[in-house]
Amino acid sequence: MTVASAAPPAASHVELVDVSRSFGGVHAVRGVSLRVARGEVHALIGENGAGKSTLSKIIAGALTPDDGLLRVDGQDVSFGSPRDALHHGIASIAQELTLVGSLSVAENVYLGAEPRRAGFVRRRRLRQDYDALARAAGFQLPASAVVGTLRTADQQKVEIMRAMCRGASMIIMDEPTAALSHVDTQRLHEVVRELARSGRTVLLISHFLSEVLSLADTISIMRDGALVRSGPARDESEESLIEAMLGRSLGSVFPPRPPSVSSDDRAPVLTVNGLRAPGVRNVSLTVFPGEIVGIAGLVGSGRSELAHALVGATRVSDGNIRLDGRALALRSPTDGLRAGIFLIPESRKVQGLVLQRSVLDNITLANLADYSRAGVVNGRRQRQGVSALMDRLAVRVPNPGVPVSSLSGGNQQKAMFARAMLCHPRVLIADEPTRGVDVGSRRAIYELLIDQARDGAGVLVISSDVEELLGIADRTLVMRAGTIVADLRGEQMTEQRILTAAFDESTRNATSRDQTGE
Secondary structure, X not given: XXXXXXXXXXXXXXXXXXXXXXXXXXXXXXXXXXXEEOOOEEEEEOOOOOOHHHHHHHHOOOOOOOEXXXXXXXXXXXXXXXXXXXXXXXXXXXXXXXXXXXXXXXHHHOOOOOOEEOXXXXXXXXXXXXXXXXXXXXXXXXXXXXXXXXXXXXXXXXXXXXXXXXXXXXXXXXXXXXXXXXXXXXXXXXXXXXXXXXXOEEEXXXXXXHHHHHHOOEEEEEEOOEEEEEEEHHHOOHHHHHHHHHOOOOOOXXXXXXXXXXXXXXXXXXXXXXXXXXXXXXXXXXXXXXXXXXXXEOOOOOHHHHHHHHOOOOOOOEEEEEEOOEEXXXXXXXXXXXXXXXXXXXXXXXXXXXXXXXXXXXXXXXXXXXXXXXXXXXXHHHXXXXXXHHHHHOOOOOOOOOEHHHOOHHHHHHHHXXXXXXXXXOEEEEXXXXXXXXXXXXXXXXXXXXXXXXXXXXXXXXXXXXXXXXXXXXXXXXXXXXXXXXXXXXXXXXXXXXXXXXXXXXXXXXXXXHHHOX
16 A cells, blocks of 8 residues: 655745844734745734734844844844845835835836946846846836836836845735725736746735635734744634634624614715715715715725815815705815814825824824813823723723834724714714724724714715625715716625626616616
């Protein structure tokens, strides 16, 4: 009888041995030993603050460990900078891309590594090198295209080629699909698979568990700075990953929803008629108190532009906005806030938070007058005013005086929600509320949105995650080319109908026929 021998384990590419790292007494990484095999897609998951980003930065040379060893191809190494890591073939692509928008694709790819002669860039050689690299990567991006005009998915490809041209054999990707549409996400998934097929190692950090299970060969799970386990992706499920990440069963990502509100006997809280603004054309919609309305659509469909118009951040050229039946003339976001419309913006770091200020200052930013006298903020009153709210939202922070930039993405987003709740808005608009947020914080954010609706506010949720909208929204509006092309509710609200409406111009006429009974 012949017994088949087991396949030999893949060669180790990167190995960490008992690695630890602390920040001001807080143990971000505690005694982690991890092995990443060459040529695999290795996913690193965990809640915000679990230590995965710190661990990836150690591998990428952006941080040095306090204790432990780092090995590359079996050799002990010590990185003092990302340049040292790149010298050993390790490159990192951050969630916020580091491209120069005014330069071309080729110039960005070879930035700092341009072919030169006598100090001058050899433009023809640069173009030839880029064309060869693009063919090898399988990317069809024009060398002369200005990076700032590209979609986020194509900008991701520029970052990948930048890593490849520098000889990277391992690429670390931190939340690569967080800002991508459904279609662009699928395209990037193919890129990741092709990188692995070509023999490169991909270390993937993602909060999307379905993405992790689809792409990864191996999954490593972190919790509270420690490694919970590491093993084949085929042995895991979304439920098992959630339980390992949280240390408990979550039950369901989406909390139970109260019965959908009836509009028969209630006046709308928000009415929009024929609205025209930059990126928005002839939008009409109605939101009732206690209702959660989802807004779906592709990137560039006008979703965020509509939100900006509704809060006064952009000028409305035609149409009207009514709040509780009262016509609004909004000239700035301050006007929108005073009227009772609050926006949690798509980019919390760029549009929402003042990163160098404290958590406390950021939460009370819109209500400083309530804690001030003669223009001077009373810090004690400020802390007393938000302490219970921070506890309710489970904002994990050593003390509220630390910079908000030191918080994890999930806690930063909770701080934005805390600011909103202090304002008691009649209409809350949340643009991509769970982008870059772990599954535990997602559940908490969904509960906050439901609580706002239960308290009588109208809630608009803009999201590229169709599953998210199906999980929390009473109905979903689909936008395309700056206008609403479908209003789906009940049995109509399915992933297929939402995506079809987002892509297909013909759905506008079909939706109109459904609504008129023709």
